[in-house]
Amino acid sequence: MVTLVRIGIPRALLYYHYFPLWETFWRNLGVEIEVSPPTNKQILDLGVEAAVPEACLPVKVYYGHILTLAQKVDYLFVPRLISSQKGTYICPKFMGLPDMLKHCGYNIPAIIAPTLNARHGKKAWERSHLQAAEELGFNRRLTQFAWQQAQRELASYHKELQAGRTPVDILYQRQPPKPTSRHTLLLLGHPYNIFDEFVSMNLINRLYHRGYQVVTPEMLPPKLVEKEAARLPKHLFWSLGRLLVGTANYYLQEKSIAGIVHVVSFGCGPDSLVGELLERRAKKLAHVPFLLLTLDEHTGEGGLITRLEAFLDMIEWRHVS
């Protein structure tokens, strides 16, 4: 058995999709886990300073979380996420993230960076996790046990998501307020934008306060998302993009939602194209109002609130008249 180590997991990027997996895995190995605090101004400022100016907001926020954790842990857990699903990629920046951090010019602890590439088969994620743990000195049987537990945890997390709870509700053990409006809104966007309350300026809670029920892409069963995403003329090779397109396609046909709010970060490569396709589709169908909110480190809360309120008022008037 190795001595107790502390591993830092940043509360950013795909934390909202995979934290239960990673937490259970390392906890079962007896590793102490330090999660960075929810994003705040200081974290953002750190990230903006450390990252290249051309990087998108979520990547800058990630840098900030890493630097916040740097003094407190022995290792940082920054997986090299290449693909979470056969035939797709995540985003080039995720693929280079461990290297970008290693060479960012700040003093940070060693990075544990398993390469997660589902293009190399179903077992690729497992192999990389086990290997990463073994390199730290854990024995194979223990790591296998931890992996099984972790997968079970992730499966039950997915189940809860599909039951209609948001990642933050589950991770922070919260209950959303009871909706007072009969309308449901679709909140589209990458999890690290819509569920990070600092980055999204509390968007989801603002919708709750207006009485809406909110659905997010995570709540649809993956099979359905895949089916809807397959309607595109060409196989879309970004997994997060597929999630957005699949969800939007599904709800645009369902007609059960009163509006779509799409949140993108400025300069997001995949979203610059995926978002464009979505917006054009929504406009053509014309029966669902569509609001596009673009976020970056300079976005002012006032502007965002004004646009959101105008949008929500418009939805309400539509249903009155």
Next chain:
Amino acid sequence: MKVTFPHMGYLYVPLRAFFSQLGIEVVVPPPISQDTINLGTRYSPEFACLPLKINIGNFLQAAELGADTVVMAGGIGPCRFGYYAQVQKEILADLGIHLDMIVLEPPQGHWRQLFRGLKSLAANAGPVTVYRAGALAWAKLKVLDKLAKNQFVIRAREKVRGSTTQTWRIILDLVDQADSVQAVYIAAEQGQKLFDRIVLEPHRDVLKVGLVGEIYTLLEPAVNLEIERLLGEMGVEVVQSVYLSNWVMTNLVLHTFHLRNDGEHYQLAAPYLGSFVGGHGLETISTTIFYARSGLDGVIHLAPLTCMPEIVAKSILPQVSVDEDIPVLTFMLDEHSAEAGIQTRLEAFYELLKTRKQRGHKNNIKQIKNESTILGRKSIIESLSWH
């Protein structure tokens, strides 16, 4: 069918030859101008990368001239280029412009896929015609790449500023007009003779700067604000990292037959980047290292703004620059980039490199030795093959 295609450097020369040989009418879009960029930017997604916007501009201008079919390449990600055609199709359709899109998807390890795309173009042409068209296009590409390489050496040493650029334009036309493989080689010889006539200052103290980065910004002068010319006229010999013929060879031919060998790139970049990141991100790192070790004075990194692979590269390059002791300057280009801004930064970079060289910086000691052997014209041309 009237076929058009997006501009990228002198790609239009081999493409025009290829389609004409197949008996297809070709509409080459007007050269990229401020109008093209404005048109493209107006109708494209706000933070799409610059090539997508300019492609749109090309297509709109070509449609005005009567084009009805677009031929372009596809891709399999994660770089955005692989989804360009689908988005562009939507944009054009919403504008009420109906252009057929023939997208040549890169064969994922199978030559049949590529040929199927080609076949839809050349339904009436037999295999011999297709082969001939391919051979002619390939000959033009090879010849132009070689002459372009010579151009960089000569421009840095020309006595009359602008004479190389003027000659280069004549050469482009000569090769463009050649209608058989033999005529291409004759045009190339003529071109070389024109180059030989340019008066040089062989003893000029020339700096060598490598260009790395994303292929479109490297190859399209209208996008990189003619950085090759600007540098050349400052007395800098440009070493270009991407040539179209190499790109076609590795990505279409070798890749199809599973012969592609990127081992060297991966090996060089390994201490800095442990994975490919799409586009040319990995090559940017490995080539910068290679250039530093070959004794170049500096490296200029070009990319479109918001380009994902190059953002990864840009994040890592400062460390490479320190470790390998080579100055690196990055330009992220978009529709707002202007020549004056680039020029100012290039001049500052030039001064930095010159000072370093005068101080006998270690990288340059190697190079000065190298240069003493390339004073005569013949050896200048020979030295082209060194990199």
